[in-house]
Amino acid sequence: MHRSGPVVMAWNVFKFCTALRAFGSLMILLVLGIVGVSYYAVVVANYGPALGAGGIDSLLALAVLILFHVLLGLLLWSYFSVVFTDPGSVPPNWKPTIDEEIGENAPLTNLDFSNHILNLQQGHLAETGNPTIRYCRKCNQLKPPRCHHCSVCGRCVLKMDHHCVWVVNCVGALNYKFFLLFLFYTFLETTLVTLSLFPHFIAFFKDVEIPGTPGTLATTFLTFVLNLAFALSVLGFLIMHVSLVAKNTTTIEAYEKKTTPRWKYDLGRKKNFEQVFGADKRYWFIPLYSEEDLRRMPALQGLEYPTKPDLDAQ
Template identity: 30%
Template sequence: MDGPWPSKFAVPAVLSLISFLSFSSQYLILQLDPGPLDYRQTLIFNSLIACLLISYARACVTDPGRIPEDWLDQFVSNGESKSDESRQRASKLRRRWCSKCNIYKPPRAHHCKSCQRCILKMDHHCPWTVNCVSHVTFPHFIRFVFFAVAAMAYLEKFLYDRAAVIWENRHLPSYLGPTVFQLVHFFLLVAANSLTLFVLAILLVRTLWCLAVNTTTIEEWEIERHETLLRRARYLGGYLNGPDGQRVRIVKQEFPYDIGIWKNLKQGMGTWNFLAWLWPLSASPSVESGLEFEENGFEDTSVSWPPPDPDRIPRIKRTFNSEDALVYNQYGQTNDREDIEAFRRRQAEDLKRWNSNAGGIQRRKPFYTRATEDGRMFDGSDASDVDIGNMEGGGEEGWRNSEGERLRDFGVDEDVEFYDEDDVPLAELIARKKAKNNAM
C-alpha cells in the first residue's frame, strides 16, 4: 500500500466499507424481524458513526507535523523555558542526522519514505489513512479505531439478534421470511462486519497497549531487536563484531520513555483531560511538544535510544588509487613479479568489495551466516534470533521481528535510518563548532 496507485483508492475503499456497514445495514434492518431499531438505538448507533467519520477525516487530513529547521537551537537554548537538566541532557544527546531533510532528527523521529520527511514520534505510515501516525495525529488515529470497534460491536449485536430470528424461523415457508436478496445482503454484512471487527479489535488492543507503555510500533521493533542482540552477545562474551573489525559492547538498555501509565496517557493523547480523549474535535498536540520527551531516568543521560546496533554501522568509506598503490624499490618493497600479481589480485578484491554499493557502503551478510563462516556453533535457542533466509537486502539491515516485519513495513526509509544517522556533513559540524565557540 506504499505506492501512489493503491493510495488513491485507500480512503474511498474505507469510506465505502463504512457506508456499507453503517447505512445499508440500517436499511436492511427495517425489513427484518424483530423490526427496526428504536429511537435510542438509532441515536447511539448514528452518533458512533458520526464520531467515526470525523475521527477518520482528521486522521487523514491532519498534518503529521513538520520539524522546524532551528529546533535544535531552541532545544539547547538558554531560555527560561528550559531547565538546567534539559540543557544538560541536550548537550549529551546523540544527534541523529537526516541526509534527506538536512536536519538533526529529534528524539523518536524517523524519516518516512511516503511523506518524504522526518516525522515526530513516528508510529507508522498508515495505508488506510494515507498519512503518518505521529505525535500529532496519534490521538485522531486511536479515536478512529476506537469508534470503529464500538460502532461495529454495536452493529454485531443487531445482526446477531436478527440472525437468531432467521434461524428460529428456518422451517417456515420461504415467502414468510426474507427474500434471497435480503439473505445475501445479510450474509455479506455479517461476514464483513465480523471480520473487520476482529482485525480492528486486535489493532485497538495493541494500540492501547503502546499508549499505556508509551512506545510506538517502530520502538516495539527496536526493543525486540535490542533483545535479540543481547541474546547473541551472550555467546560472544558481551561483544558483537561491527564492520571493519570494530567491536561493539552490547549492554542491556531500558526503554527510556515509559514514565508511568497516567503520564504516558496524557502525553500520547495530548492532554490531561480524559473527557477530551474521546471527543473527536479535540485539538491536535503541538509540534513543539513532540521535540522533547520526558525520560524515566533508568539510564544515564548520555545514553540515547535506540541502543547501539553493530549491523547499522556503515563501513568506512575508502578510495583506492590503482596507479599509486604500489611503488617499486621504495621502503623495502619487492619487485618480484609473483608478489606484485598477488597484490594486484588483493587490490582488485578490495575495489570490488568497497565499491559494490553506492557511496562505498558494503552491507554485511546476516549474523548467522557470518557466525557460521567463523566456525561458531549455536544451540537451538539462538536459531529464533537469526534471520537465515533474510538475504534479499544483503545484510542485517533487513532484520525482521517475530512477526516478519521490517522497518520499511512501517513506512520508514531504511537507507536513511541505517546508514546516514551518524554521517553528519562536515559543513554542519564546522557550523556547530563555530556556534559553540561564539556562545562561549
C-alpha cells in the same frame, strides 16, 4: 570457463511501498463504501422499517439506530482527522538546544554543533560524543527525538508509529490520538452492527420465510460477515496499541528497543496516557486537544518529551 558468482537481487520493499501513494483516494472510497453498505443493512433494510412495528421492537430499533449514528459520527470524525492531520514534520532549520547526553540545560556551542553535524553527515555517529543527536541523510536534516523517516511519504515524521494505508497518511505525534480513537470507534461500531444483525444472520439458516428482496438479504448477510471480521481484527490491533501507549512507545520504538530493558520515556501508565490523549478528560474521547493541554504539554507538539530523571544521564 568463467563462472560468475551467485546473483543477489536486492529488493527494496520500501521503494515498492511508495506505490501505496497511488491508492490514496481509493482507500478512502473503500472505507466509505464499507460504511455505506453497513448503513444500508442496519438503517435502511432492517431497523429503519422496524420503527413502525410498535411495542418493544420499535424501542429496540430506536436504541440501535441512535447508538449506530452516534458511533458512526465519532468514527468518521476520528477517521478524517487522521487523514487530514499532518502527523508532524521537522521544522525548517531545527536543531537541538540542549545537550541531553550530559544532562546540562545549556545550548551547544557553534563549534560543537558544527562538529556534530559534520560527523553525522559522514556517518560517524559514534565519534560525535552525543548519540542523542540524530541526522537523516535522506532529508539532509537533523531528526528530533523519536522522529523517523517514512519511505512512503518521503520525509521525516515526528514520533512516527507507522504508515497506514487505510488512512492514507503516516501516524505520528500529531494524529496518533485520532488514530487510536478511529480504532476504538471502529471496534464499537462494527461490534454493534454484528450484534444487531446477528438475529437476521441466524434466520438464514432456519426454515423460515425472511422478509425482504434477495438483494437486501444478501447485503445483510455480507454486512454481518464483513463487520464481524473487522471487529475481531481491529480488536487485536487496538489491544496492541493500548499496550504501546501504556509503555509510552511506538510500533517502531517497540521493535528497536527489544534489547533495551529500560525505556527513558516510560513515565508510568497515567502520564504515558496523557502524553497521547492530554490531561483534560473532556477531550479524551474526541479528536481534539484543549488549548491548555497544547500550551503546557510539549509532547503533544512532537518535538520535546519528558523522560525519567534517573535515566536522563545514562
